[in-house]
Amino acid sequence: MEGFFSKTETEAPAIKRATGCGACGLYRQCKTPRFEVCGDGRKKILVIAEQPGATEDERGQQLVGESGQFLRRKLRGLGIDIDKDCRKINAVACHPEKGRTPTDLEIECCRPRVWKEIEEFKPKLIVLMGGAAVQSFLKHRLKEVGGINKWRGWTIPDRDVHAWVAPMFHPAHVLHAEKNPAVETVFNLDLTAALALLDTPFPIILKEESCVEVIHNDTKLCEILRNALEWRYPFTIDIECTGLKPHKPGHQIITCAIASDRDRAHAFNFPVPGSKPFRMLRRVLMDPLIGKLAHNMKFEDNWLNFFMGSPVEGWVWDSMIAAHLLDNREDITGLKFQAYVNFGCLDYSSHIEQYWQSSDGDTSNNSINRIMEAPRNELLLYNGIDALVEMRLAEKQIEQMGMEILCPF
Numbered sequence: 001m002e003g004f005f006s007k008t009e010t011e012a013p014a015i016k017r018a019t020g021c022g023a024c025g026l027y028r029q030c031k032t033p034r035f036e037v038c039g040d041g042r043k044k045i046l047v048i049a050e051q052p053g054a055t056e057d058e059r060g061q062q063l064v065g066e067s068g069q070f071l072r073r074k075l076r077g078l079g080i081d082i083d084k085d086c087r088k089i090n091a092v093a094c095h096p097e098k099g100r101t102p103t104d105l106e107i108e109c110c111r112p113r114v115w116k117e118i119e120e121f122k123p124k125l126i127v128l129m130g131g132a133a134v135q136s137f138l139k140h141r142l143k144e145v146g147g148i149n150k151w152r153g154w155t156i157p158d159r160d161v162h163a164w165v166a167p168m169f170h171p172a173h174v175l176h177a178e179k180n181p182a183v184e185t186v187f188n189l190d191l192t193a194a195l196a197l198l199d200t201p202f203p204i205i206l207k208e209e210s211c212v213e214v215i216h217n218d219t220k221l222c223e224i225l226r227n228a229l230e231w232r233y234p235f236t237i238d239i240e241c242t243g244l245k246p247h248k249p250g251h252q253i254i255t256c257a258i259a260s261d262r263d264r265a266h267a268f269n270f271p272v273p274g275s276k277p278f279r280m281l282r283r284v285l286m287d288p289l290i291g292k293l294a295h296n297m298k299f300e301d302n303w304l305n306f307f308m309g310s311p312v313e314g315w316v317w318d319s320m321i322a323a324h325l326l327d328n329r330e331d332i333t334g335l336k337f338q339a340y341v342n343f344g345c346l347d348y349s350s351h352i353e354q355y356w357q358s359s360d361g362d363t364s365n366n367s368i369n370r371i372m373e374a375p376r377n378e379l380l381l382y383n384g385i386d387a388l389v390e391m392r393l394a395e396k397q398i399e400q401m402g403m404e405i406l407c408p409f
Ligand code: SF4
Pocket: 020, 021, 022, 024, 025, 026, 027, 028, 033, 034, 035, 092, 093, 094, 106, 109, 110
């Protein structure tokens, strides 16, 4: 994976059990084992579906069953010839008995075939049809993947494969939901949005770590804070703390990061109370004319209020609330998920998450975590990336909502 953290650091447990085709064994009980990838792929579309259907297995031909015919019709209606314009592969290449859903192990065993095709074909657009396709594409790269309801409809600029990725329902799911016409409508919308990506340039997004400056020098930090006071530009603020709530004795804010534009963030150790940087940061945070943004701002508001002795003034945007307003599905408003689906920024937190666990055996919301044990520069960089992604996300949300102003006046 191209990016700040190595594959080893971000690997989900599943990949560590990596097995092979032989361990899956599905090839032994189907009629047409190990279906080949099909299609000329003229338009650089790679369709990843779940598995060959019973008809395909029987006849030894791809896309001849009911779901395949449905997909053909839908694509034809949008000007796409699946045989000429696409390549088509399944998350598992052998038909599971009675058409059951493939298991995690089967998907894992077959994943190398899928990724070999991605690497060799170099698609412009990857269409993920159904939950198994999403698992095949993401489960070795993300700890928590979740189901298709969470993923469908996003148009993701996946920077690791340099392709647009568009998850959607599997055609079989649409056919089975015939009593609910909304499912087909959603499928049509998702497929149309996916194909529109063929004409959308792949975005140029600077690597997050290259946009974060870690500051250990008080003079430099004061200069940045002085500029903030003078120019009153809005910024995102993100802090790393010893827990979820600040009130228990022993809690501290460890690091802080601010981002004033989409390609620039500063991360620094939280200043010592009473020091010059602390007083300047306090002035910036208490200035109602300087707009502040955060992701789940009540967290920052609560901790900063507690440790700085006054409420933060000038809150203008909460990208978590905005994410919910734009899409009210469950389990999608977290910053890491939003970072991936909007900017293809995949998993920059795995190496830090271990330090979020309780250090004192307290399992309540008030426990003290192990964040103090994290390598400080890595924590600062992680904190800075959070602030940067929040700014990128807020900018995108503001544009999506047709708004312009971030200043509180
Ligand atoms: S499903 Fe994939 S991994 Fe399993 S036997 Fe068939 S080709 Fe091999």
